[in-house]
Amino acid sequence: MANRLDAVFSAMSDPTRRAVIERLVADGPAPVSALHAPHDMALPTFLRHLKVLEASGLVRSEKTGRVRVVHLEAAPLAEVEDWLTRQRRMWEGRLDRLEALVRKMGEEP
């Protein structure tokens, strides 16, 4: 699973790729041309970003006739969110324990 988290975090470290994810999340599957349209970059550059997303498992694409349609895969996003949520809970738990300790020390006679 380490390699998957590596690839997903790495894929999300670029603003173009995050914008593609945001678009797919908001509007559902979309053709490559529609995803490329709002980005001021050459198509081959944009296709390289799509390849990184696809290699990480965050998206998959299917050819329907002459159009390639890109779909989001929710599972890798959920894995990354789970990892972060685990860290936050552990962090909050540690702060709570520290606070309790400090309070207890204040109550000691």
Added chain:
Amino acid sequence: MANRLDAVFSAMSDPTRRAVIERLVADGPAPVSALHAPHDMALPTFLRHLKVLEASGLVRSEKTGRVRVVHLEAAPLAEVEDWLTRQRRMWEGRLDRLEALVRKMGEEP
């Protein structure tokens, strides 16, 4: 904020760096030597990982006498979690609307 998300996602795309974050989250601030101990890599290599974490804002370090102590900064982790949670909520909202639409279509006479 785009650059900060870029740097934080990129910093988290490596298993050694995630292990350092997990350790700081679980046990609180720690000296560089203690953070390095469980990793089977040369100290200079490990220090490069720490530098990436520090540049992203995920950790800061302070020299206390001859010991450099590393602290986690919770804010960047929270920002990344927020971005992911926004995506998941939007995704679930879209699925709910699709489901409602499908149900409504089934009810049509």
